[in-house]
Amino acid sequence: MKIGVLLKQVPDTETKIKLKADGSGIEENEIKWVVNPYDEYAVEEALKLREKNAGSEVVIVTAGPARAAEATRQAFAMGADRGIRIDTTGVSIDLYGTALILSKVVLEEKFDIIFAGKQAVDDDCTAMIQFVAELSSLPHVSPVEKFELGADGKSATVERPVAGGMKEVIDIELPCVLGCEKGLNTPRYASLPGIMKAKTKPIVEKKAAELLGSEGLRVTTAGWALPPERATGKKIDGEPNVVVEQLVKFLREEAKVI
Amino acid sequence: MTNILIIAEHQDGKVKKYSFELASKAAELAPKLGGGVVALLIGGSSAIDTAELGKYGVKKVVTVENEALKFYNSDGYSKIVCDVAKSENASVILGSATPMGKDLCPTVAAKLKVGFTQDCTALDIENGKLKIRRPVFAGKALIDLNFQTGVQVATARPNSFAVKESAVNLVAVKLAADPGNMRAKVREMRVAEKGEADVSEADVVVSGGRALASEDNFKMLYELAHVLKGAAVGASRAAVDAGYISHDHQVGQTGKTVNPKLYIACGISGAIQHLAGMRTSKVIVAINKDPEAPIFSRADFGIVGDLFKIVPALTESLKKVLHD
Numbered sequence: 001m002k003i004g005v006l007l008k009q010v011p012d013t014e015t016k017i018k019l020k021a022d023g024s025g026i027e028e029n030e031i032k033w034v035v036n037p038y039d040e041y042a043v044e045e046a047l048k049l050r051e052k053n054a055g056s057e058v059v060i061v062t063a064g065p066a067r068a069a070e071a072t073r074q075a076f077a078m079g080a081d082r083g084i085r086i087d088t089t090g091v092s093i094d095l096y097g098t099a100l101i102l103s104k105v106v107l108e109e110k111f112d113i114i115f116a117g118k119q120a121v122d123d124d125c126t127a128m129i130q131f132v133a134e135l136s137s138l139p140h141v142s143p144v145e146k147f148e149l150g151a152d153g154k155s156a157t158v159e160r161p162v163a164g165g166m167k168e169v170i171d172i173e174l175p176c177v178l179g180c181e182k183g184l185n186t187p188r189y190a191s192l193p194g195i196m197k198a199k200t201k202p203i204v205e206k207k208a209a210e211l212l213g214s215e216g217l218r219v220t221t222a223g224w225a226l227p228p229e230r231a232t233g234k235k236i237d238g239e240p241n242v243v244v245e246q247l248v249k250f251l252r253e254e255a256k257v258i
Numbered sequence: 259m260t261n262i263l264i265i266a267e268h269q270d271g272k273v274k275k276y277s278f279e280l281a282s283k284a285a286e287l288a289p290k291l292g293g294g295v296v297a298l299l300i301g302g303s304s305a306i307d308t309a310e311l312g313k314y315g316v317k318k319v320v321t322v323e324n325e326a327l328k329f330y331n332s333d334g335y336s337k338i339v340c341d342v343a344k345s346e347n348a349s350v351i352l353g354s355a356t357p358m359g360k361d362l363c364p365t366v367a368a369k370l371k372v373g374f375t376q377d378c379t380a381l382d383i384e385n386g387k388l389k390i391r392r393p394v395f396a397g398k399a400l401i402d403l404n405f406q407t408g409v410q411v412a413t414a415r416p417n418s419f420a421v422k423e424s425a426v427n428l429v430a431v432k433l434a435a436d437p438g439n440m441r442a443k444v445r446e447m448r449v450a451e452k453g454e455a456d457v458s459e460a461d462v463v464v465s466g467g468r469a470l471a472s473e474d475n476f477k478m479l480y481e482l483a484h485v486l487k488g489a490a491v492g493a494s495r496a497a498v499d500a501g502y503i504s505h506d507h508q509v510g511q512t513g514k515t516v517n518p519k520l521y522i523a524c525g526i527s528g529a530i531q532h533l534a535g536m537r538t539s540k541v542i543v544a545i546n547k548d549p550e551a552p553i554f555s556r557a558d559f560g561i562v563g564d565l566f567k568i569v570p571a572l573t574e575s576l577k578k579v580l581h582d
């Protein structure tokens with residue numbers, strides 16, 4: 001099987017977000033870049049599928065600047081075979097544009113299945129799966145907590161959590177795009193030989209500008225802001241009955257939430 | 259003149275509260291387009307009570323009842339939304355940032371090849387186009403975006419907009435819609451946990467952290483949640499990873515984003531990834547034995563103490579005051 005993984009490099013979740021002085025974006029200098037946490041589940045699921053299907057390969061596809069290649073190397077160290085990076089340096093691009101260039105690679109590679117994260121934890125856009133799938137004329141399910149390839153190798157059964165502890169059990173045709181959720185698997189750590197080999201695995205580069213053509217922006221950024229700081233509230237200690245009484249009074253009379 | 263189409267959700271024949279929020283917001287914006295609000299509900303063949311939508315400014319309700327659409331289906335539902343948006347002359351399509359809305363709305367936007375944004379906490383219309391504000395980096399920053407396409411699609415975060423009554427004469431129509439080819443189909447609904455409220459929808463969330471120390475101890479939080487009618491039980495990742503409670507309950511950057519009017523954090527330190535998921539709660543209460551725990555810097559009301567003593571005392575006290 002030819003297994004594709006859409007992978008995004010994002011700031012580490014510990015990152016303190018600072019805005020540029022002119023408010024045009026975030027300050028990127030001190031950021032530690034990592035593989036989007038949900039994309040690790042995608043890589044893991046792809047590797048598991050390759051292990052069960054001899055002769056398969058796992059291809060990492062990423063759209064981003066030069067630094068994004070490092071995230072692909074991290075996926076290589078876990079075991080992925082090769083990579084494609086669409087260079088977005090200097091290109092002004094939105095959700096639609098990114099989905100379009102990713103879908104062009106998806107169609108060109110003719111993947112049998114594509115795993116992605118359910119959400120990128122930087123812009124929390126939570127729409128790339130649906131856009132890439134539609135622009136590639138493929139079905140999708142996201143988020144996915146359980147995955148099983150059908151006996152025919154042309155379908156899969158997946159589980160998607162919905163509200164209140166309910167799970168949808170879904171049958172889907174392949175090729176398809178699946179958005180991976182926590183709980184799907186436990187991503188493996190990179191092995192030492194894996195890290196050594198990662199350096200030699202190929203990453204093919206493509207240019208976003210060429211794939212994008214004359215496609216314009218559908219949504220433009222007007223500005224950035226930081227959320228208002230919360231005023232520090234009361235902090236009390238004492239006998240359980242006494243503090244609880246004060247809390248209940250606060251909730252009812254001051255905050256009026258119960 | 260164009261209309262706003264809202265995708266309303268329902269359960270057990272009743273329209274969800276967040277759909278009334280959406281209706282209220284849409285009713286406020288629709289005059290800027292010179293149009294009105296049309297609500298679309300899709301479901302199986304059992305009836306949905308839609309009359310209440312009229313109270314919140316919806317002028318027309320379109321209901322699609324089809325046994326093949328009993329469960330959400332991205333192909334079938336998105337085709338119907340696209341068709342109805344066209345026939346109802348809608349330039350703005352709004353849904354809620356729920357498991358259904360978060361999947362359906364981007365699929366619709368992608369089909370229409372138009373602009374889309376997820377999980378908005380502010381919505382407005384300027385020069386006939388949607389402009390929105392939404393949290394990014396798990397709420398560590400906010401971004402303002404302007405739409406450039408003729409049709410615009412977005413989802414709104416539940417609990418972000420107030421319900422406002424503005425009665426209009428509601429016209430209700432039933433539509434026999436064609437869902438087309440469905441390539442991914444729900445075979446069954448599995449009940450993993452029965453009858454508990456979902457953290458992302460509840461008005462009150464009671465969350466437990468690593469300090470709970472066992473699955474059994476989470477019962478204490480359920481008792482508190484049950485006293486606070488409709489409250490949901492949440493958890494930190496440490497509690498989920500330790501197996502005290504399932505991942506459905508995790509609040510935070512790699513869990514669910516919650517936006518309740520009251521969030522009670524019990525034995526949770528307040529790591530940046532946890533705060534990311536609950537920072538927009540209207541009132542935050544923290545119970546932690548460590549006076550230096552970072553959660554206190556975000557709490558409106560903090561109690562320094564042992565949760566195993568505080569939580570049962572709180573449950574007892576609330577039983578008395580709420581049920582008198």
Ligand SMILES: Cc1cc2nc3c(=O)[nH]c(=O)nc-3n(C[C@H](O)[C@H](O)[C@H](O)COP(=O)(O)OP(=O)(O)OC[C@H]3O[C@@H](n4cnc5c(N)ncnc54)[C@H](O)[C@@H]3O)c2cc1C
Binds near residue numbers: 013466467511529532
């Ligand atoms: C990529 C990434 C994503 C993450 N995503 C999430 C996420 O989505 N959600 C999330 O929650 N975390 C997330 N985390 C983990 C996060 O960094 C913290 O490790 C986690 O939130 C800690 O959980 P905790 O507060 O329950 O545990 P701890 O940090 O161990 O805190 C336990 C607290 O309980 C208090 N305590 C102990 N005993 C008692 C008692 N008897 N009474 C009262 N208080 C007591 C202690 O003082 C302490 O403050 C993520 C981490 C990473 C790296």
Ligand SMILES: Nc1ncnc2c1ncn2[C@@H]1O[C@H](COP(=O)(O)O)[C@@H](O)[C@H]1O
Binds near residue numbers: 039
């Ligand atoms: N620039 C990108 N390059 C490759 N994959 C991406 C990119 N952006 C998003 N994705 C994939 O789409 C998933 C969902 O992201 P999003 O919808 O942007 O939150 C991510 O987890 C990735 O798997």
